[in-house]
Amino acid sequence: MWFPRLASDRALKVRPVDAPFALTLNQHNTDRIYCLNQQAEALGLHRTMRLADARAICPTLVSHSAQPDLDARFLATLRRWATRYCPWVGYEGPDGLVLDLTGSTHLWPDETAMLEDMRQRAQHAAISLRLGLGETRGAAWALAHYGDTVGALGPLPVAALRLPPATIVALQRLGLRHINDLSTRPRGPLARRFGPEVLTRLDQALGHIPEAICPAEEPPHYAVRLTIPEPIGLLADVMAAVERLLIPLCDKLKMHEAGARKLVLTLRRVDQDSQQVELRLASAMRDATRILPLFERGVGAVDAGFGIDVMRLQAVIVEPLPLQQIGTIRQAQPDQLNDLISRLGTRIGLENIQRFLPADSHIPERSFRMAPAAASPPQNGWGSVKPRPLRIFSPEPITGQGAQPPSRFRWRRMTLTTGRATGPERIAPEWWMDDDGWRSGLRDYWRIDTHEGRRLWLFYTPQNPGWFVQGEFI
Incomplete structure (x- = not known):
């Protein structure tokens, strides 16, 4: 099986175009044609042609950037489809498949009928195919x-x-x-x-x-099934059955150096009704001892009815989890934190548990971002050499004159007296970003320790003189 227009057929299935069409790929700083449809070929265009030359021949050419990774996934889908004709199907380059039809032709009247079925199915799916x-x-x-x-x-x-x-x-x-x-x-x-x-x-x-x-x-299929001779309904019995499913599943994950991020437990009752318990994990795991307690809340909410006789456990989302070398020095592991995030996620949802991550910006308001804790590993601290307050809020104006910090000022209905002032630290706005809060220009930041015990972060704007409080050190 050769798919001469595999990439363009895939792209046109997503976004149909009734015109000469080509996919381009940048090679040596030049956009060249990677794949094209039949209309473009009829006009004399061909692969490896420069896009500029192709547009000179065909000004109405519609082009998009090629995505070879998606083409490879599309070919893998076609390989699975081709197994309906024989079990031995392999890849033949980036746009072809090779089939060993030995022992499979008896399922059809003759070889011609098999080939005709291939053509018709490919034509129905709008895929160019040559056999x-x-x-x-x-x-x-x-x-x-x-x-x-x-x-x-x-x-x-x-x-x-x-x-x-x-x-x-x-x-x-x-x-x-x-x-x-x-x-x-x-x-x-x-x-x-x-x-x-x-x-x-x-x-x-x-x-x-x-x-x-x-x-x-x-690809490996991470799923196990258990048929129970006598229906069960007690929580302890169901959890014991879940443990029997988890052990072989985790062993299979370990054999392939993978870890589960999402598990689905299907419970079938004797009345043929099924219920599912979904467990999403904060990190890839394959330890049955750690995973089992996380199922208890979901299993406890299941209505067993007249009893459960079939259980199926499947790892729906799997990530690589390579083996690690065990050293003599014990290092801190984030397992306990991940278990806590997973346990909380079963109650409020993993997407609702967020963490602060550093961002590449020297502007205080842009120096951090919020991300789901389960989808983003912790990162190192902020790279600024100057201390930053733990609490940052919108600038709040205070009374003060001159470029030096005021010796006495009022903030949030409190009268505060400056004890020690450290600074200034001048921060310039990012001119390539449109931010209304920084239109006043430069800011001179000061770290103020007050006699009343408050440790504040103040800044002064030289272009438009004024003092503001933006953060508080804890």
Whole structure:
């Protein structure tokens, strides 16, 4: 199976365009055509062409940036679809699949009916597909790219042997343009001039050298099931069954060096009604001892009815969790904090538990951001060498004159006396950001220790003289 317009077909399925269309990829600081639809090909455009040249030929060309990662995912989806024809399906480059139909053709009237079904399904899905059926992998590839599905290999060009472009050009210069021309020549001179690759590819296509088809490995399925002989309904019995499910599931996660972030427990009652308990974790985990208590609240709210006879536990969201080297020095682990976040998340939702993270800005109001604690690991402290108050609020004006801090001022109905003033620390506005709060210009910040015990963060605006309180040290 060769999908000559895999990338453009994927993009057009998301956003249809009734015009010449092309996907571009930046290569060596130049936008070049990565894939294009049939209308663009009919106008003479081709891959690797510069986008500027393509627009000169076709001013109405619609272009978008290519996304090879999404194309790879789309090809993986097509691979799963192709397993309906045979179990042995592997990848053939970035835009093709190879199938070993041995032992599967008896499910169809004949091979022609199978190929016709492939074409019809691809056409219904608006996917360009070319097929090649041969006795060998090389022959099938050659017929899909340069032939008519089924036929002889001799009349096909030497490019059908999957050779490098430089080798193809060299063979054509010698007059060896077709596979027949190559197969009738003495093998010794060809091997001395071009190396063993040309003869190897020729023998693979003709079936003289076997070429295996390796199917893609299926991703692991993290789910376990338990059938209970006698229906259960007590909380202790259900939790004991959950423990029996967690142990093999965690063992499978450990074997693949993965951890679960979301678990779904399905409980089927004897009346065929099912209930689900969803558990989202603050970090990837595979420790059954730590996960089991987190299920207790959700399991306790389940209505067992006349009893539960089938239970299924599945890790819906899985993340890599590689093994760690155990050292002699004991290091602090965030397991207890993550367990607390997970336990609180089962009550109020993980998205409602937030943490402060540093932001890349010297402006006090922009030096931090809020992020869900479960989705963002803790980071190091702020990089400022100057101390910052724990509490920062909107600037509140106070009375004061001159560039030096006032010796006595009133703030929030309190009269305060300055004991020690440390500063100033001048902070300039970020000119590339439009912020109404910093339109007054520069700010000179002071750390003020008052006799009344308050430790405040004040600033003075030289352009528009005035004093403000913006934070308090705790």
